[in-house]
Amino acid sequence: METIYLNQDNLMLWQKKADLSVMALGFFDGVHKGHLKVIETAYQIAREKEQLLAVMSFFPHPKSVLSDGRKTIDYLMPLSSKEKLLSDLGVDRFYIVQFTKEFAALSPERFTAQYLLGLGVTHAVAGFDYTYGSKGIGNMDRLKDDSGGLLEVTKVSKVECRGEKISSTSLREKLAQGKVEEVSKLLGRPYEVECEWNGASLKVQPYYTLPRPGRYAITIKGDPSNQEVEVIVNEQKRLIPLNRMTTFLTSYRGPLTIKWHQQIYGETAMVEKKLIHII
Numbered sequence: 001m002e003t004i005y006l007n008q009d010n011l012m013l014w015q016k017k018a019d020l021s022v023m024a025l026g027f028f029d030g031v032h033k034g035h036l037k038v039i040e041t042a043y044q045i046a047r048e049k050e051q052l053l054a055v056m057s058f059f060p061h062p063k064s065v066l067s068d069g070r071k072t073i074d075y076l077m078p079l080s081s082k083e084k085l086l087s088d089l090g091v092d093r094f095y096i097v098q099f100t101k102e103f104a105a106l107s108p109e110r111f112t113a114q115y116l117l118g119l120g121v122t123h124a125v126a127g128f129d130y131t132y133g134s135k136g137i138g139n140m141d142r143l144k145d146d147s148g149g150l151l152e153v154t155k156v157s158k159v160e161c162r163g164e165k166i167s168s169t170s171l172r173e174k175l176a177q178g179k180v181e182e183v184s185k186l187l188g189r190p191y192e193v194e195c196e197w198n199g200a201s202l203k204v205q206p207y208y209t210l211p212r213p214g215r216y217a218i219t220i221k222g223d224p225s226n227q228e229v230e231v232i233v234n235e236q237k238r239l240i241p242l243n244r245m246t247t248f249l250t251s252y253r254g255p256l257t258i259k260w261h262q263q264i265y266g267e268t269a270m271v272e273k274k275l276i277h278i279i
Helices: 011-016 033-049 062-066 079-088 108-119 168-176 180-187 243-249
Strands: 002-006 021-025 052-059 093-098 121-127 152-156 191-197 202-204 214-221 226-233 239-241 254-265
Touching: 002 011, 011 108, 021 033, 021 108, 033 052, 033 121, 033 152, 052 079, 079 093, 108 121, 168 180, 180 191, 180 254, 202 239
Parallel strands: 002 093, 021 052, 021 121, 052 093, 121 152
Antiparallel strands: 191 202, 191 254, 214 226, 214 254, 226 239
């Protein structure tokens, strides 16, 4: 998969290099089941048309930019993890558009002309609530008209779990409640967080969101072994490994991945006194 960081300065260059493609549009934070339906729909269309499968996302988060940084966004994954997942799904080209106020001010018609038609897109696929252009006034019902009738458009319907819309917002809410089991159901896989162990501390990498304080059953993945253990998330959102995990980490150095399976309980004040703090 080719990853392209796109901005106003290099847009024309990439327009000249563009190939015909079917594009999935969205922020895709977490790459949950709703996102998967959009990408899989675009994948099938791309194969039928014998064109590239492209995905367009944005960074930083629009809400952060439009609020001048006043609104903090709890990202579910960094771009590197998003790239790996998209590559595994068969995406050929991943556009990451630098989200700025200037980009946000584009009219729906200009966005469509410059970032879709200009990049060789023949068919756009997005969720039913996808918006674009100045003040988000563009939507999937007008996208074909905004392209002058040149784009084919597929609007993917809402994906639900137990009657609830699956969204990145709902994932963040469930993490804030410690409901990591439900997060797994919305993702279609356990939620993963990458950490770094240096022999003295377990540091969570940027752009991940930890669940609320509590005790959790997890799988910690190192190279080459995995181990099912428990971990405490304390009030400062730091990870406190239990003794069994500390033994596992004693001779380990390097990156680790934590898969979150179940919240055991939510209160940590009493148990923290009995634990060895390594952070």
